[in-house]
Amino acid sequence: MAASEAAIKVRGVFHRFGEEGDQRFVRALADTSLEVAEGELLCLIGPSGCGKSTLLNIIGGLMEPSAGGVEVRGQSVRGPLPRDIAFVFQENSLFPWNTVVENIELGMTFQGVAKSERAARAAEALEAVGLKEFAHHYPAQLSGGMRQRAALARALSLKTPILLMDEPFGALDEQTRMILGEDLSVLLARTRKTIVFVTHSLGEAVFLADRVAVFSARPGSIKQVIAVDEPHPRRPEFVTSAKFTSLRNQLYGLLHDEIRKAVHQSTALGASRPV
Amino acid sequence: MVAASNRRSTLGTLVRRPWLARLLVIAALFVLWEVVARWLVDPLFLSPPSRVIASLDTVFTTRGVPAALQLTLFELMIAFALAVALGLVLGLAIGLQPLVRRSFFPIVLLLYGMPQVTILPLFILFFGIGAASKIAFGVTHGVFPIIVTVVAGVQNLKPILLTSARSMGASRWQIFRYVIFPHMVPSFFAGMRLGMSGVLLGVLLAELYVSIAGIGYFTTLFTQNFDPTKLLGLIGVLAAMAIALNALVRRAEIHFARWRS
């Protein structure tokens, strides 16, 4: 890995929801630090409620941490950075009253892209995710997998150097996830973006990531970071290789106790705060 | 054999086409009305539909009736336009700011549930017997459902859509124009449908109340003269007006709320 300036620097981030003594008080993150190199795909994986989505929102400037800070490409993060960071969420975030292409163009309107450029960029993005024929469909007319492709196209059209993806394939079935994962790997090899990807799935993490950051149970902090030394685009055969299995087992070993801890936490506390 | 199969096929036709059965039910009601009015009731009190329809022209040639009808239509349209504009502005003002909403929405709901007809005489005293009071009364009936539905339309926006827009760098104005407003439009049109019903109720109530001018003068006149034919004719025309206006608003709602389905 080249000794380039890290694209994202997370320093000592703590986060809590609510005040101490409140019924809904939650310590989401405790002393989390990490660095993401330029052009790297980092996966965040961990048990439910460990704060990985919270960390993603903090990195993207959608939330301010209770303590600590984040630097993105040298600048301190104080709010959304639409020219540097684009999000893909798990929930369907397309505007239902707009067609796919209108959704994409609207994203560019928000970012401030010149009107003359929008159509071309939208077409390019749709081509990249394989949705060219569905440009004028409404989100309600698309399957879950296609909607997430459209959300990805919108994020790509913004041409940001960084992509933050919060379990983008979480609501989809296994087969769609597999296909989308492979397509994503191909896309990334081409565009060389910096990506932070939150997932629950061990297989997805090993398949997509250059490094995997394993979170502990709440309050979340990074337990260990595992490297996956395999070039992009990842071949589909990688999944059945010995290296893949051994990495996956490693992750499983790290996570299993934390998952047990998290389940114990949520049954003890009742309603758990979504993180 | 032929008679039985004929009967079966007629029944079959009716079964497969409920709208036909509906028309027959309506026709049957008209026949009932005709029979009862013609032979069972004193003609001073009820007129059969045949006579009402035949004498419709006499309603229109009664001096002042066409003008009164035109005025009523005018009042309905103005009241509706005002109720929509006011309802939209107030609805947005209340819906967009959480503190304003928590303070004033309960007040709106309270007023919405109030029996406004109690203050009808007050409206006439304040605004006179002309068009102004009818329009005002129509507006107060029509504005509340619109406010309520606009607030609901703003409220039930999925938070993820706002987050997504924010993450892409949308300004507050852009969020309003490209996210909140389009999301609210179907609710707004549903509210307009209720608003039209309200406006119809308000304007017609006010018109009927004022018995010395407008429609109210003629309904009073025909009633006191025991002229059910003209009375039914006039009311029939007003009912048709109401149905037409409602249908128009419904059409607009379907057209603009396409993405909801």
Added chain:
Amino acid sequence: MQRHDRGTAVSRLIQAGFLVGLVLIWYLAATRWGVNRLLLPNPVAVYSDLLDILLSGEFVEDLQTTLGELAAAFAISATGGLALGYLISRSRYWIDVLEPLFAAVYAIPIILFLPLFVLFFGLGPASKIALGATISFFPIVINTIAGFGHVDRLLVTAARSMGASDYHLFRYVLLPAASPVILTGLRMGFTTALLSIIGSETLASLAGLGHRIVHLAEAMEMARMFAYIVFVIAIAVTLNAIVSALEARGKRN
């Protein structure tokens, strides 16, 4: 939790302030800003007239008339609506045919037909009862059809398979399943009956609370008229609250 409480407290404060402000403006307008006493009475006068009305029992006769008309109208529309609604609900076909027809009536404000009822029944309570019954019939019949018509067929099949008679089926399956929707229909019917009775008393009557307000308006007795308006609104709100509470109670069981 604390932040939520603070927010509610502030909004309550604003509400109170708004209402107090309104009354203040009313008082100032009537006494100091020279608004014609024939348009806006002094709130103090309204209050004292209200007390007088309540203490002297002057309201009793009008209230009896209005409530009597309401009771009669609702009794008729409820019986008719429930019975007809149940009968129609027994046939899928007739539900399909008639439901849209009933719903279509909402396109017209039925109070429009009041002059016809007055022509037929005169200015006495009969016309109000007839109109009130007609108007409140529709929400009741529509909701009854919806309630009985959409009972889960599975429940009916299960009961029949255990040998339930028609009566058993009605009492132990259909009625409990349909009652939430029916109760809502009855509540809506009651509310609309009340509104239409007051409305028709305002438009064409010789007695009753609606008429009393008109009478006072014509006599330009503003303070007393305002007092009656407040009284009638209070009665309406109370009755509606009671009916809503009954509906909620019925649904809980």
